[in-house]
Structure formats: structure tokens, C-alpha cells
Amino acid sequence: MTGKRRLHQQISAHNPGKIAVSDSVLSIRGLSKAFGGLKVLTDISLEVSQGEFITLLGPSGCGKTTLLRLVAGFEKPDRGSVYLDGVDISSLPPEKRQVNTVFQSYALFPHMTVAANVAFGLELKGFRGRELNDRVNQALDQVRMRELADRYPGRLSGGQQQRVAIARAVVNTPRVLLLDEPLSALDARLRRDMQIELKRLQRELGIAFILVTHDQDEALSMSDRVVVMQDSRIAQIGTPREVYEDPANLYVARFIGDINLFPGTVIGRNGKNELQVQIFDRRVLARSDKALQPGQLVQLLLRPEDLRLTEDAAEKVPFFWGSIMERSYRGSTLDTTIHLDAGPVVRACEFFDEDDPDFDYRVGERVKVSWVQGWEVVLPDEDPTH
Numbered sequence: 001m002t003g004k005r006r007l008h009q010q011i012s013a014h015n016p017g018k019i020a021v022s023d024s025v026l027s028i029r030g031l032s033k034a035f036g037g038l039k040v041l042t043d044i045s046l047e048v049s050q051g052e053f054i055t056l057l058g059p060s061g062c063g064k065t066t067l068l069r070l071v072a073g074f075e076k077p078d079r080g081s082v083y084l085d086g087v088d089i090s091s092l093p094p095e096k097r098q099v100n101t102v103f104q105s106y107a108l109f110p111h112m113t114v115a116a117n118v119a120f121g122l123e124l125k126g127f128r129g130r131e132l133n134d135r136v137n138q139a140l141d142q143v144r145m146r147e148l149a150d151r152y153p154g155r156l157s158g159g160q161q162q163r164v165a166i167a168r169a170v171v172n173t174p175r176v177l178l179l180d181e182p183l184s185a186l187d188a189r190l191r192r193d194m195q196i197e198l199k200r201l202q203r204e205l206g207i208a209f210i211l212v213t214h215d216q217d218e219a220l221s222m223s224d225r226v227v228v229m230q231d232s233r234i235a236q237i238g239t240p241r242e243v244y245e246d247p248a249n250l251y252v253a254r255f256i257g258d259i260n261l262f263p264g265t266v267i268g269r270n271g272k273n274e275l276q277v278q279i280f281d282r283r284v285l286a287r288s289d290k291a292l293q294p295g296q297l298v299q300l301l302l303r304p305e306d307l308r309l310t311e312d313a314a315e316k317v318p319f320f321w322g323s324i325m326e327r328s329y330r331g332s333t334l335d336t337t338i339h340l341d342a343g344p345v346v347r348a349c350e351f352f353d354e355d356d357p358d359f360d361y362r363v364g365e366r367v368k369v370s371w372v373q374g375w376e377v378v379l380p381d382e383d384p385t386h
Contacts, residue, residue, distance in 0.1 A: 031080035058229035304349035
């Protein structure tokens with residue numbers, strides 16, 4: 001979908017764009033791990049650059065937390081290696097790696113003040129006196145918790161506890177900061193605020209962050225690159241825009257955002273980048289450079305914001321008749337569920353415009369569902385029953 005005029009709103013909310021990065025600070029090469037004969041990770045390779053924000057995204061059980069633990073040194077790989085600044089650290093214990101982890105539970109010491117929690121790791125390394133205080137204060141300033149330095153964790157909110165956990169990690173000046181679903185315990189509003197704070201902190205520190213999450217919006221809004229994981233393997237690595245607008249397969253497409261799928265069959269090809277696809281009773285043109293052959297079953301993917309509703313779509317653009325089942329006002333957008341005459345139920349998401357007469361559609365009304373040609377993605381059908 002290169003050149004598509006629209007972009008999922010969450011992608012650029014907090015992400016200013018792809019950053020310039022230097023050589024890899026972290027290199028993961030062929031990592032595999034199994035527990036009790038069950039493969040959790042299979043041949044995982046990934047390069048992470050200095051100052052890059054990477055998100056490991058996937059459902060529970062896909063291996064993303066295990067990958068984080070292998071990088072941190074809490075688990076040992078069955079095969080493969082982890083390199084930090086070109087040095088193999090696979091056999092080093094966690095305390096010998098310049099890698100720090102922020103856990104979901106924060107793991108703060110309840111009997112210690114905020115300042116004492118942050119200072120704990122430095123004291124174990126022999127820091128004392130003014131140097132210790134300066135580094136603790138600097139870390140607390142970075143997470144905006146200096147004024148609460150003498151407070152105990154039990155008197156802090158969830159967001160404040162998370163900031164202390166982050167300060168305790170960054171005070172050790174790690175080369176890579178690992179975050180294992182650190183926002184999952186926060187309510188929606190605070191979670192959004194902390195996403196912005198994490199991005200700010202990452203830019204200020206200039207170190208690599210690797211975040212584990214199952215939240216697609218979180219991954220899209222915060223990351224320079226997203227690593228989508230599927231059943232112990234990497235399904236796709238790309239920028240938020242790439243994984244959203246050009247998913248590698250149906251698994252990635254379904255996991256990243258809402259989708260509408262139109263089953264079809266490849267009829268032929270017009271040149272290198274355009275297919276003829278039979279969808280229901282219509283032949284449509286679809287832009288694709290994938291090696292799809294005539295007769296092959298495919299799914300034509302369109303996001304809800306790709307679809308357009310009208311009563312008079314031009315015959316030259318693809319369209320299907322349907323009936324409106326539901327309309328949902330969501331402030332800036334209007335969601336519409338449509339039952340197509342051909343069978344499927346699809347959802348359209350359009351920006352709300354009270355002056356547009358098309359927004360007066362009622363439940364049960366007949367409409368044409370169309371889209372701008374070239375916004376579709378054609379993927380091989382992965383359903384073995386088809």
C-alpha cells in the first residue's frame with residue numbers, strides 16, 4: 001500500500017518517525033529455547049541499533065517474554081548467541097551485562113524510600129557519597145520523581161511506582177533497557193500518559209529500549225520497529241506503518257488492527273504490480289507485486305478506514321451492495337457495520353462530518369461499499385478448508 005494517503009491514527013500519535021541509528025548495539029543470532037520439550041523460541045535473529053525503540057508484539061505464549069529473559073540473562077539459550085556491542089554475552093550472568101529490566105510488577109523494595117530503591121544497585125557496585133547522590137538525583141529528575149525521593153513505595157500511585165522502577169534501571173547507565181509489559185497494570189488514561197513519558201525518556205537517554213507488549217496500539221504508537229511474533233518465531237519485522245499497511249501474512253494482518261477480508265481467486269496479472277481478482281460476482285483490479293498465480297485462492301485485505309460508503313459509487317471503482325446493520329458515533333469517527341449482499345459482514349470507519357449528507361444513513365439503509373483502488377493488500381489464503 002505504498003503511497004496510501006491515510007495512516008492509522010495511532011501510528012504517529014507519539015512517534016515522530018524513523019530515527020537515524022548507528023551500528024547494532026544488540027545482536028541476537030539464531031536463539032532457540034524449549035521448556036520440557038515445548039519450543040518457545042525457534043531460530044530468532046534480530047539487530048537492535050543504538051537509540052532504537054523496538055517492540056516485541058504478540059499474544060501470550062508466543063515467546064516474547066522468554067526472548068527478553070534470554071537477553072537479560074535470566075535464561076540460557078539452547079542454541080544461538082546474544083552480542084552486546086560486538087561482545088558475546090550469552091554466558092554472562094545478569095549482573096555482568098549492561099542490560100537492565102523493568103518488570104511488570106515493578107519489584108520495588110517496600111521498606112526503602114524512593115531514593116534508596118534507586119540507589120540500591122549502585123551501592124552494590126561500590127558507589128558512595130556525592131557521586132551516588134548525584135546519580136540518584138539525576139535519574140529521579142529524568143523520570144520527574146525528585147520531589148518524592150523520601151516517600152515509600154506504598155504511598156505512590158501505580159504510575160509513580162513505574163517511574164521509580166525505570167529510574168532504578170537507567171541509573172546503572174545500561175546499553176539496553178528491557179521493559180516487560182510495564183504498563184499493563186495501569187488504567188487507560190495513565191497508560192497513554194506513560195507511553196508518552198517512556199518515549200520522551202528514551203529520546204533523552206539515547207539508549208535502545210525493547211518493550212514487550214500484547215497491545216497493538218501501544219506497539220504502533222511507541223516503536224521505531226515492531227517485531228510481530230507468532231508461535232515461537234518472528235512473523236514480521238518492520239516499522240509501525242509497514243506492519244499495519246503491508247502485513248506479511250494473514251496472522252499479522254489480523255493481529256495488527258481491525259481488518260475486512262474479501263475472499264477471492266486470482267484470474268490473471270496485468271504487468272508486474274497488478275492482479276485481476278474474482279471477488280464474489282465481480283472482477284476487480286488489485287495492486288500487488290507478490291508471486292501469486294492464476295487460480296490461487298487469496299484474501300483481499302482492507303482496513304475499516306479504507307472503506308467508503310455511498311449510494312452512487314462510480315462503476316469504474318470496485319463496490320458491493322449491502323445493508324447497514326449498525327452505526328456507532330465515536331467522537332471524531334463514525335463506525336458502520338454493513339452486511340454485504342454477497343455474505344460477509346464488514347466494518348467501515350470514517351471521519352465524522354456533520355455537514356456530509358452521507359452521515360445521515362440509517363440502520364437498514366442500502367449502500368454501496370467501495371474503496372480507493374490501490375489501498376488493498378492481497379495475501380495468500382491460509383485457511384486449509386478453502
